[in-house]
Amino acid sequence: MNTIPEIQAEIERLSEQRTELYTELSRARERGLSETVRQEIKQIDERLQALWDGHRAERARIRFGEREDIVRRARAEDRLDRAA
Template identity: 60%
Template sequence: MNIIASIHDEIDTVSEERAELWHRLSDGRDPELVRQIKELDEKLDALWNEHRAIRARIRFGEREQIVKRARAEERLERAA
C-alpha cells in the first residue's frame, strides 16, 4: 500500500504544479506554459494509469494468474 500512497503524493504534487501553471497562464498566452501543462497532463495520466494497474493487481492478482484461471475455467466449461 506504500506504493499507492507515494503515487498519490506525486499526483498531488504534479496537480499543484499544473494549477500554478494554469494560474500563470491566465495572465496571458505563453506557448512555453502550454507545453509544460501538456507535459504535466501526460504525467498525471501515466500516474493514474499506474495507480489503477496497482489497484487491479491488489484486487485481482497478477495478469498471468488471471489468464491461467480463465483458461482453466474455459477448459472446464468445454469438458462439461
C-alpha cells in the same frame, strides 16, 4: 513498481504544479509566453494520465492478483467450460 501512496503523492504534487501553471498561463498571455506554459501543462497532463493508469493497475493487482495469475485462471476456467 510504485506503491499507491507514492503514486497518490506524485499525483498531488503534479496537480498542484499544474494549478500553478494555469495561473501562470493567464499571466503569460499578457507577455506572449503562453505556448511554453501550454507545453508544460500538456506534459504534466500526460504524466498525470500515466500515473492514474498505474494507480488503477496497482489497485487491480492488489484486489485480483498478478495479471499472469488472472490469465491462467481464466484459461483454466475456459477449458473447463469447453469440456462440460
